[in-house]
Every structure is written in C-alpha cells, then in structure tokens.
Amino acid sequence: MTARSVGLRVPFHRADLGDAEVQAVSDVIRSGWLTMGSKTFEFERQFAEYVGASYAVAVSSCTAALHLALEAIGLTSGDEVLVPTTTFTATAEVVTYFGAIPIFVDVDPSTLNIDPLDAERKITRRTRAIIPVHFAGMPCDLNEIADLAARRALHVIEDAAHALPSEYRGKRIGAVSELTAFSFYATKTLTTGEGGMITTQRLDYAQRLQMMRLHGISRDAWKRYSAQGSWFYEVLENGFKYNLGDIQAALGLVQLSKCNQMTVLRENIARRYTSAFEDIDALQVPLTVPDRKTSWHLYILRLHLDRLRINRDHFIQELETRGVDASVHFIPLHLQPVFKRKYGLAPGMLPIAEREYCRSMSLPIYSSMDEEEVDHVIWAVSDVVSSWSQ
Numbered sequence: 001m002t003a004r005s006v007g008l009r010v011p012f013h014r015a016d017l018g019d020a021e022v023q024a025v026s027d028v029i030r031s032g033w034l035t036m037g038s039k040t041f042e043f044e045r046q047f048a049e050y051v052g053a054s055y056a057v058a059v060s061s062c063t064a065a066l067h068l069a070l071e072a073i074g075l076t077s078g079d080e081v082l083v084p085t086t087t088f089t090a091t092a093e094v095v096t097y098f099g100a101i102p103i104f105v106d107v108d109p110s111t112l113n114i115d116p117l118d119a120e121r122k123i124t125r126r127t128r129a130i131i132p133v134h135f136a137g138m139p140c141d142l143n144e145i146a147d148l149a150a151r152r153a154l155h156v157i158e159d160a161a162h163a164l165p166s167e168y169r170g171k172r173i174g175a176v177s178e179l180t181a182f183s184f185y186a187t188k189t190l191t192t193g194e195g196g197m198i199t200t201q202r203l204d205y206a207q208r209l210q211m212m213r214l215h216g217i218s219r220d221a222w223k224r225y226s227a228q229g230s231w232f233y234e235v236l237e238n239g240f241k242y243n244l245g246d247i248q249a250a251l252g253l254v255q256l257s258k259c260n261q262m263t264v265l266r267e268n269i270a271r272r273y274t275s276a277f278e279d280i281d282a283l284q285v286p287l288t289v290p291d292r293k294t295s296w297h298l299y300i301l302r303l304h305l306d307r308l309r310i311n312r313d314h315f316i317q318e319l320e321t322r323g324v325d326a327s328v329h330f331i332p333l334h335l336q337p338v339f340k341r342k343y344g345l346a347p348g349m350l351p352i353a354e355r356e357y358c359r360s361m362s363l364p365i366y367s368s369m370d371e372e373e374v375d376h377v378i379w380a381v382s383d384v385v386s387s388w389s390q
Contacts, residue, residue, distance in 0.1 A: 051174030
C-alpha cells in the first residue's frame with residue numbers, strides 16, 4: 001500500500017450541507033410552524049419552475065410519490081405494471097400496495113435502463129402502466145417509451161429518484177411524461193434528509209395528489225391551526241399521510257438553489273474518472289448519450305471479469321482496504337426473495353440484468369468530494385486493477 005492511501009478514507013457518500021441549510025432550518029424552527037406550510041408550497045413552486053413542470057407536489061419520499069402517482073391513474077387489483085428489474089425495491093413494491101402485479105423487464109446493456117423491446121413483449125391485456133427508471137441519472141429513451149405507451153394505451157410514470165437535474169432532448173426530467181417521481185433521500189443529488197416530489201402537467205392529477213397526500217381531506221385543511229384557517233374540514237377520500245414539512249422544505253429550497261453548482265462538481269468528478277479509466281482494458285466506463293444529460297447521481301464502473309483474477313465483490317473489498325467505500329446498484333429485483341417467492345421468479349429469467357449486476361459497482365461521486373479524495377479513488381481503482389489483472 002502506498003503512502004497515498006495511508007490515513008485517508010473516502011466514504012461512499014457525504015451530503016453537501018452548510019451554514020445556509022442550518023440557517024434555513026433554524027428560521028423554520030424559530031417561526032413555530034413545523035409541518036407543511038408556506039416553505040413547502042414555495043419549494044413546490046420553485047421545483048416546478050426549475051424542471052419546467054406545471055405542478056409539483058411535495059411528499060415524504062419517492063416511494064410515496066410513486067404510490068400516489070399509481071393511485072392517481074386508478075391502478076387496481078389484478079392490473080400489471082412494467083418495471084425494470086434493475087432498480088430499488090420501491091419501484092416494484094408500490095405496485096403491490098394495490099394488489100397489482102409488477103412485471104419485471106430486462107435492461108439495455110449499454111445504459112442499464114429498461115429495455116423497451118422486452119417491455120413490449122411482456123404487455124398483456126391487464127398491463128396499465130410502465131415505470132421507466134433513469135438509472136444512475138441517465139435518462140431512458142422517453143420518445144421510444146412514449147411511443148410504446150401510446151400504441152398500447154399505457155400510463156407512463158417516471159421514476160426519477162436518480163435524475164435531478166437530468167435532461168432528455170433539451171427538456172429536464174420532470175417535464176416530459178404525465179407523472180414523474182423524485183427522491184430527496186440523504187444520498188440523492190438534492191437532499192431534504194427524507195422526502196420526494198411528484199411533477200405533472202395536469203391540473204386534475206395535481207389536485208388528486210394534493211388531496212391524497214394528506215388523508216384525503218379537503219385541500220386547505222393543513223392550515224386549520226393558522227390564523228387564516230378553520231377547524232372545519234371534510235374527508236373526501238381515504239388517503240395517506242405523505243405530506244412534507246416545512247423543516248425539510250427549507251432544506252430543499254437551499255439545496256435547489258445549489259443544484260446547478262453541485263451538478264457541475266459531479267460532472268467534473270465523472271470527467272476525471274472517465275479520463276483515468278477509459279483506457280484500462282479491465283474497466284468499462286459509463287456510456288454518455290448525445291441527446292441526454294445525466295445528473296451523475298451514480299458513477300457505475302463495470303469490470304471485464306475475464307481480464308481480472310478477482311470477481312466484483314473481491315474488487316470492492318480490495319478498494320475498502322485502500323480506503324475507498326464502493327457500493328452496488330442494484331441486485332435485480334427478480335432475484336430478491338420476496339418477489340421470487342410471490343411470483344415464481346428464478347435466476348436466468350432476465351439474463352442481461354443478471355450479467356451486468358455481477359460486474360457492476362458504484363464509485364463515490366458527490367459534490368462535497370475534494371481533489372485529494374478524487375485522486376485517491378482513481379489511485380485505488382487503478383492499483384486494484386494493476387494488482388489483479390490477468
């Protein structure tokens with residue numbers, strides 16, 4: 001081990017938070033209004049403007065956002081929804097909340113996004129929707145997905161947990177499909193600790209989402225404890241407790257103001273990684289697509305295992321001994337026990353996703369990384385390859 005690695009550990013993620021976020025949260029606490037209120041609605045307004053959507057509805061998580069989006073399209077028991085197998089469990093989990101069935105789709109080997117051809121092969125008379133996931137921040141081919149949806153009468157709900165501020169053909173993700181779900185989890189490109197957002201261009205969807213995120217009660221019931229409010233409210237539907245509070249929204253407003261700056265920093269890190277790794281035979285760097293812009297939420301490095309004497313798991317262990325924390329995104333969902341048991345799934349059913357999972361790992365990439373940390377990751381990856389090449 002060289003002197004470069006002594007004493008330095010690069011975590012997989014570190015949130016980019018500073019004095020401005022602390023001040024914003026303090027201001028909310030001092031105001032005495034802690035739940036959903038003016039900060040939340042200002043966050044919604046600014047977020048919608050930022051991505052180019054007509055409406056944005058703040059919620060407690062991206063899982064909540066996906067759940068409410070499926071409720072808004074009227075998903076019911078026995079319906080089917082197409083989801084990529086390479087995603088976090090929430091994408092499929094929310095489908096099961098309705099007694100509906102997630103239909104797992106293989107991925108494109110170049111982008112690791114959902115494969116529209118495999119999706120079309122799996123459409124039946126019960127298929128109601130498709131949830132494309134912008135994996136690692138690289139947008140799916142939304143024109144191809146929109147064409148498929150139009151031909152087969154499907155709703156499109158984008159899972160954009162990784163995709164702020166990604167772009168597809170000059171439009172920000174969040175302004176393209178009928179419903180888009182974002183995540184503000186602690187590791188995301190914009191964080192409120194926990195939280196999410198749904199964007200849409202349709203007023204009827206926005207009104208439904210606003211009502212259902214807060215128990216299905218009449219829209220202005222949130223302010224019944226303010227000077228402008230009233231004790232009276234009506235419960236119009238059986239809804240959910242999915243609203244976002246002003247403390248988190250205050251964080252979100254500061255983070256949103258930094259979003260472009262943080263993106264540039266991640267782009268610079270990705271550029272340095274790619275420059276360092278693209279000529280190493282044992283490594284495959286992420287694909288960039290000319291008509292799309294990725295958020296660089298993740299930097300997925302793939303290994304050519306036939307050129308190494310170790311597998312992916314061992315490679316990650318070697319990085320850890322050199323002071324670098326890497327991760328894996330994701331174990332394909334059709335291999336997870338709950339879905340295997342419930343739907344009779346088995347290894348070999350979605351071969352591209354399985355193959356790519358076995359050779360993929362995610363490197364640290366976040367806007368608070370300094371030059372020394374980036375240099376250290378580059379050194380560590382290169383040193384592992386040098387030590388274990390065939």
